[in-house]
Amino acid sequence: MFQLGILSNSIHLSNTNGFDMNTYPNILTPPMDSPASMLSPDSGCGSPPYLIPHSNSTSSYGIYDYATSPIHVISKDAGPYIKILEQPVDRFRFRYKSEMSGTHGSLNGKSSDRSRKQTFPCVELVNYHKPAVIRCSLYQYGKEDMAHTRQLHAHRLVKKQGTDEIDDPHDIQVNAETGFTANPRTGKKNTILKREDIARTEHKHRSLTKKEELEIKLLAEKESKCINLNVVCLRFDAYEVINNIYYPICTPVYTHGINNLKSALTGDLKIVRMDHCTSTCRGGREIFILVEKVTKKNVKVRFFELDDEDNEVWSDYGRFSDLDVHHQYAIVFKTPPYKRMDIEHQVRVYIELQRPSDGARSEPKDFAFTPCEITLGKKRPRYNSEDYSSSQFSTEDLPLTLNHISPSYEIQTVSNPTNEYVNSEDLEAALHRNNVDSSELDNLYKSFIENELLFTTENISTRELKNLGLVMDTPIVSSSDAKKTLPSSISPCSKQVVNKEQSIIDRVKTEIYSFVKTNPNTARMTMMLKNLICGENYIVSGGNNVLHLLANENNSKNHFSKYLLQLLSEYKQSSLLDITNLKGQTPLHIAVEACSTAFIEKLIEAQANASLPDHNGNTALHIAVIKNAPSDILNLLLSPPCNVNDYINNFNYDGKTPLHLAVKMNNLNATKLLILNHADVNLNEMKLGCTPLHLAVTDQNLEITNFLLENADIMCDKTDFREYTALKLAKVLINKNQPITEEVYDVLEKFMKKNGTFTEVFIDEVADISDEEVEELKVELENSSLNLNYNNITNFTEDCLNALSDILDKTKNWRNLAELLDYGHLLKTNIFESVERPTKSLLNFAIGNGDTVKQIRDILDSLNETAAVKIIDSMVEKV
C-alpha cells in the first residue's frame, strides 16, 4: 500500500522564511495553500515547483521511516531504483557566498580527469519507463546504517544559471527519449555554499518567544554536535509528477561523502618534510615533521611495517601531545620503540598521518628503524684465547709482565735481522702443512719482516715498558711515530691512547711474526688471527681493532697491513675483516674515510663486505662519496669482487643513497661513476622526497643536471613530497632570484618537451618551503659571516665610536643604552654628561667592563637605532 501523502518529501523554503532544521525535510511541512506559494522567492526562474503534500496526509509531522516503508521493500525487488553511475569527487572546495564572484568550477565526477575529460555526478533511474523527475539535493553525510535517517545539509548546492544562483534541490526531467539518466551538473557551474546560520537568521527576522528561543538553543547545540559541516553528500530522489504533485518512485540514494578540501578537519593529510627519517629501534627519537593543515587534537603519527605480502605486521604511534603541534602545520614527536630491540639490520617501515575522526590517512612515507648500539656491541664476536697458548703474550691481562716478552723477541729486536730472516723456511713449512701455499703470502711476510718489524721494534720495547709502568713515566715526547699514526677518524683523546694504539699494532706485529715461526696448523692460526683481531685485549678505545687502526694509516707501503690482510684472506677469515667499532664502522669505512687506497684494495680482495652500514647507515660507498674520494677508490667499491647491487642504492639513516649524496656534494665524477654502475636515478630521498634531479636543481648544478638527463634512465616528472617536479622546483628557485637556475630550468624544459613529459608550471605564490629555505639561508649567512665576525671582535674602531657618538649624543639614546647595559646607577652620577662625547665614553667603559660589541649592537637594535646598528654591522663586516 502506498501512502503517498506521507511520503511527500520536502518543501523548499527560503531561509528568510525560517524553518526548523531538525525537521527539514523529513517531517512534512504544514500544507500550503497553493503550489505557487511554494516557489522559492530567490529561484523564481526555471525552478520547478516543489513538492506538494498530498491531501490525504495523515500526520503533518510524522517522520517518514524509509526502513519500514513499503516502498523500501518494493525497491528491493524488481521495482524501480536509482543507480549511481558516477559518484561525485570525494573532496571539493566549499565556497562561501563571498567567494562566489566569478566562476569557480563545478562539482565534478569522481573519475573526472584534470586535463582531459571532465565528468559529473550521474544517476540512472532503472526499471521505470514513464517520464520522471530526478531531484538532487544536499544532505548530511552519515554512516551506511544511517542512510535513511539522514537530513538535509546546512550547506546548499548552488546552480548558476546566467547570473542567477539557484539553490538546491535541483530537478531534472527524464523520460524515455532522454534516457533515464540524470546528470544534474553538465555544463553548469555548481558550488556548495554555506547556508546562513538558521538560528541567527531567525533571530534577525522575527522576535522569538522564550520557548522558541530555548528550542533553537537546544537545537543548535544538538546540531553542532552532530552536523559535520565539512562533509556533505548528494541525495537523489525520483518522482512521478502528476498535477504538480510529486510522488516518489523509489527510495532515494545517497552518494558517498564529499569533503571540504579547505577544512583541516577533512583536508588532505600530508607529510611535507621531516628532519629525520630513521630512529633506533629503541625509539624515543625526537622528530619534526611539517604537515599540511591538521587539527592538533585530531591527528596521529602512525608507524607501521608491512611484510612481503603487504600485510601489516607491526604498528605503533609517535608520541606527542597537542602542545607539540605547531600552528596546525608541524608536529614534533618522539618515535615509538620498534617491536624488537635486537634487530641487526635496519628495518624499513612507513610513517603516516592519521585522523582519528574519520580514519583518513596520509600517503605513507618511508622510515627506518636502525639497530641499537647495544645490540651492535653485543654482536661483535669476542674471543678469549684459550687454545692459543703458543702466543708469546698472554692475552688475558693487558698489562704484560716483563716475562711475557719472549727471549726470541729480544733477540729479534737486538740481533741482526738478516739472520732471523731465514725463518721464511719455517713459514713455508708451516704453510704447506696447512695446505695454504702462497708465494704471495711468503713474499709479503718477507717484506713485512724486512720493512716493518725491524724499525718499529726498538720503539716497541720502550713503549711497552712504559705502558707497563716499568720505565719511569717521563713526559711523553710525541714521537714522530705517534704523530704519524694519529688517526683522523678514530680521534684519540690523549697521547696515551695514541700510544696504546700504536702498541697494539706493534704487539700484533710481533705476535704474528713469532707465531708464524712456530709453524702453527690452520686451526691455531685462525684462532690466533681471531684473537689478534677481536680478542678483548686487542680492542682499543672506540672499539677499534688492529685493522681499524691500520686502515687509518694511509701508507701504501705498509707491508704489515698487506701481510695481515693476505693472511686473513688465505685462511678464509674474511668475517674478521668486517668487525665494527663503536661507531659501527668496519675497517673498510675507516680506510675509505682515510683514503687508504692500497688498504681498501687489499680489504676488498680479501672479501671484506662493502655493504655494511655504520651507525649513520652509511656504507663505505656513502663515505667515499661524502669524502670526495678519488675515482680509484670509488672504482674499487663499484667493481667486483664487490657486489655493488647489494648496496649501491642503499639509504643511509639520513634517507639518502650514494647518488643523492654525490649530487648534493656537487660531485660530478662520483655521479657519473654511480650512474655508470646502474645506481637508481629515480629514488626519492626520504626527508623531502627529492630525487637526484631535484638535488641538482637545488644546487643549480648545470653539469650534473645535464648528465642526469642525458645519461640516465630518468623519470623527470617525479615529484618530491611537496608534489614539485624538478622543473617546478627550478621555476620556484628562479622566482627567488637565483638566476643561475634559469639555465637549469631551460635545460629541463627542453628535455621534457622532447620526451613529452613537459607540462606548464604555474607558480601562483612563492612557495612556503622556499621561504623557509631562504630564511634558513639568511640565518646561516648571519651565523657564518656576521656572527663569526662578531665573535672575533672585541672592540669598536675609533671611526665607529665617533660615528656612533654622532648619532647617539644627539638623540640622547645613549642614556637608554646605558640603562639597558645595567649602568643606570652611573647615569645618576652624571659622569657621562660631563664629557664631550658621552656615547663614546660609555662605549669604552662598557667594553672595558666586559660587555661585547654584539650585546651593544643588539641593544641598539632593540632601541630602533637602525643607523647605529648599520654602522656597527659594517664595521664588523670589514673585519
Add this chain to the structure above:
DNA sequence: ATTAAGTTCCC
C-alpha cells in the same frame, strides 16, 4: 590575551 577556527579577499 592567546590561539584556533571560520570567513573574506586576493592573485
Add this chain to the structure above:
DNA sequence: CGGGAACTTAA
C-alpha cells in the same frame, strides 16, 4: 581555478 594570506570571530 586553486592556494594563500589577511582578517574576524569564537573559544
